[in-house]
Amino acid sequence: MAVSTRERITGILSPVVTPFKADLSPDPERLVKQCRWLMSQDVGLAVFGTNSEANSLSVEEKVELLDKLIAGGVNPKRMMPGTGSCALTDSVRLTTHAVKLGCAGVLMLPPFYYKGVSDEGLFRNFAEVIERVGDSKLRIYLYNIPPVSQVAISVQLIERLLGAYPNIIAGVKDSSGDWNNTKAYLDNFAGHAFDVFPGSETFLLQGLRNGGAGCISATANVNPAAIARLYATWSSDDADAQHARLNEIRGIFAHYPMIPALKAVVAHYSNDPSWATVRPPLVELTAEQKTSLIGELDRVGFTMPGVEQY
Amino acid sequence: MAVSTRERITGILSPVVTPFKADLSPDPERLVKQCRWLMSQDVGLAVFGTNSEANSLSVEEKVELLDKLIAGGVNPKRMMPGTGSCALTDSVRLTTHAVKLGCAGVLMLPPFYYKGVSDEGLFRNFAEVIERVGDSKLRIYLYNIPPVSQVAISVQLIERLLGAYPNIIAGVKDSSGDWNNTKAYLDNFAGHAFDVFPGSETFLLQGLRNGGAGCISATANVNPAAIARLYATWSSDDADAQHARLNEIRGIFAHYPMIPALKAVVAHYSNDPSWATVRPPLVELTAEQKTSLIGELDRVGFTMPGVEQY
Numbered sequence: 001m002a003v004s005t006r007e008r009i010t011g012i013l014s015p016v017v018t019p020f021k022a023d024l025s026p027d028p029e030r031l032v033k034q035c036r037w038l039m040s041q042d043v044g045l046a047v048f049g050t051n052s053e054a055n056s057l058s059v060e061e062k063v064e065l066l067d068k069l070i071a072g073g074v075n076p077k078r079m080m081p082g083t084g085s086c087a088l089t090d091s092v093r094l095t096t097h098a099v100k101l102g103c104a105g106v107l108m109l110p111p112f113y114y115k116g117v118s119d120e121g122l123f124r125n126f127a128e129v130i131e132r133v134g135d136s137k138l139r140i141y142l143y144n145i146p147p148v149s150q151v152a153i154s155v156q157l158i159e160r161l162l163g164a165y166p167n168i169i170a171g172v173k174d175s176s177g178d179w180n181n182t183k184a185y186l187d188n189f190a191g192h193a194f195d196v197f198p199g200s201e202t203f204l205l206q207g208l209r210n211g212g213a214g215c216i217s218a219t220a221n222v223n224p225a226a227i228a229r230l231y232a233t234w235s236s237d238d239a240d241a242q243h244a245r246l247n248e249i250r251g252i253f254a255h256y257p258m259i260p261a262l263k264a265v266v267a268h269y270s271n272d273p274s275w276a277t278v279r280p281p282l283v284e285l286t287a288e289q290k291t292s293l294i295g296e297l298d299r300v301g302f303t304m305p306g307v308e309q310y
Numbered sequence: 311m312a313v314s315t316r317e318r319i320t321g322i323l324s325p326v327v328t329p330f331k332a333d334l335s336p337d338p339e340r341l342v343k344q345c346r347w348l349m350s351q352d353v354g355l356a357v358f359g360t361n362s363e364a365n366s367l368s369v370e371e372k373v374e375l376l377d378k379l380i381a382g383g384v385n386p387k388r389m390m391p392g393t394g395s396c397a398l399t400d401s402v403r404l405t406t407h408a409v410k411l412g413c414a415g416v417l418m419l420p421p422f423y424y425k426g427v428s429d430e431g432l433f434r435n436f437a438e439v440i441e442r443v444g445d446s447k448l449r450i451y452l453y454n455i456p457p458v459s460q461v462a463i464s465v466q467l468i469e470r471l472l473g474a475y476p477n478i479i480a481g482v483k484d485s486s487g488d489w490n491n492t493k494a495y496l497d498n499f500a501g502h503a504f505d506v507f508p509g510s511e512t513f514l515l516q517g518l519r520n521g522g523a524g525c526i527s528a529t530a531n532v533n534p535a536a537i538a539r540l541y542a543t544w545s546s547d548d549a550d551a552q553h554a555r556l557n558e559i560r561g562i563f564a565h566y567p568m569i570p571a572l573k574a575v576v577a578h579y580s581n582d583p584s585w586a587t588v589r590p591p592l593v594e595l596t597a598e599q600k601t602s603l604i605g606e607l608d609r610v611g612f613t614m615p616g617v618e619q620y
Contacts (some may be wrong), residue, residue: 055396055423086365088589111591113365121591279398281421281431
């Protein structure tokens with residue numbers, strides 16, 4: 001292919017959890033610190049993902065947070081903010097701002113209120129966003145997360161979008177949790193200047209062995225270095241052992257609601273209880289859940305190196 | 311009960327379809343005309359409902375449209391705009407604006423991105439909106455539409471909200487399509503200063519016979535007078551015959567995607583083809599679908615009296 005992917009963002013990205021103040025407003029200062037720590041662990045920043053409670057934030061709040069991240073020294077070349085909204089005009093506004101700030105790409109949900117929409121309607125949505133943003137520096141990573149959005153990104157849709165916008169449509173994050181679906185993306189598009197990121201480290205190794213570009217994973221918020229190490233050394237002899245260890249940690253989180261669990265763990269290991277705050281409709285872990293989660297993590301020797309040094 | 315419902319908005323409301331210009335921006339002028347026509351047919355205005363493509367509009371666009379409706383002479387006492395968003399801050403902003411403008415009430419979706427959320431989380435969302443709006447004139451109609459939102463409003467949640475905010479929580483629109491669910495709302499809350507609106511005229515008569523307050527229905531966009539007549543005369547001898555005729559018309563729409571079909575019909579009977587425009591991810595009817603739909607309506611003698619006289 002004519003299109004070079006060498007300057008594209010790849011590897012491990014974290015859908016960075018969003019810290020809130022007591023009044024439930026986002027806290028840019030702590031978010032900057034968390035992003036800096038994640039970058040120090042070789043992890044990129046998919047801010048405003050599902051695990052960031054991004055859809056519980058207004059577009060204004062996200063624009064302001066992006067500005068403050070850049071002002072706080074976070075490198076936009078390591079950022080892939082989520083910008084896909086139900087409303088076309090919201091997607092355009094946030095995407096335009098991300099491109100203006102120099103973000104490496106954007107992770108774009110399809111509009112997710114209406115269900116059973118056609119690929120034609122989804123194509124028109126993404127095409128309209130691309131035309132309105134009107135910037136050749138835009139790189140879109142489509143976000144397939146049918147368990148939450150209920151609106152899937154089909155192989156046919158990707159094919160059509162790539163045909164129309166080969167330099168803009170840069171990849172996909174697949175949070176379907178279905179390896180067959182990730183494999184279909186890889187089989188059809190890997191090597192065609194289209195980067196496939198599985199939605200968790202559970203499929204990182206399998207993905208890399210089939211042409212994947214890394215992964216974007218909830219647990220990269222709390223276990224970044226180990227996940228980044230597997231990415232960096234996936235062809236080494238101990239790759240399967242590393243993979244098993246990552247799954248052991250991730251498996252513990254599977255016993256709890258993911259976002260409150262991630263925030264409880266950041267709160268615990270950073271000695272900052274306010275990190276546990278979530279916006280409605282989410283609810284923080286109960287004291288019992290928190291004790292049980294930290295206990296499980298302790299028993300397997302889990303740590304968050306460097307996170308206390310905020 | 312101590313709370314009077316006599317001044318509450320009741321009867322038939324239309325989730326008013328939103329007209330778009332060629333550039334997909336909302337057209338306030340045609341929306342004002344459509345709202346005036348609906349009011350002339352004794353139908354209230356649930357603008358920004360599911361059928362209004364409200365979730366395809368930004369909060370800014372909705373604030374501006376509300377302002378222009380009021381400036382255009384639409385009576386806020388006949389309005390129940392949809393104001394529930396995924397983001398707490400968006401719900402607060404639009405709800406505050408609707409109350410400031412004197413709207414009779416607001417129709418509030420639960421946050422709908424995250425699935426499987428708890429009643430505790432939903433309670434916190436609605437409570438936080440109520441506290442932040444902080445206006446005793448606020449009247450909230452909860453919007454239960456699990457086939458689309460995937461997040462349901464349970465009897466237990468209503469009970470808890472009514473207990474905490476008896477003067478604010480004013481009713482529910484039930485678009486579950488499940489009479490047993492509507493009946494559960496009626497059995498538990500009708501007569502307790504809580505108005506239950508089934509989400510279509512299919513359940514209007516059954517609702518009224520069980521203490522319902524009217525209905526909020528997609529097809530009230532195109533068949534308002536006949537639906538309003540059944541509401542006004544539901545205890546008359548011909549009520550069941552009226553009901554059967556309403557179902558005949560609604561049944562025709564069931565063969566097509568509802569929102570594009572409503573807009574195609576408004577476009578046809580008002581001789582204004584631009585009414586057919588929808589925002590992505592929706593797609594307008596094909597020429598074949600449109601011909602077939604209008605043909606079906608012609609065959610049963612459907613008309614839209616007054617709609618040509620814009």
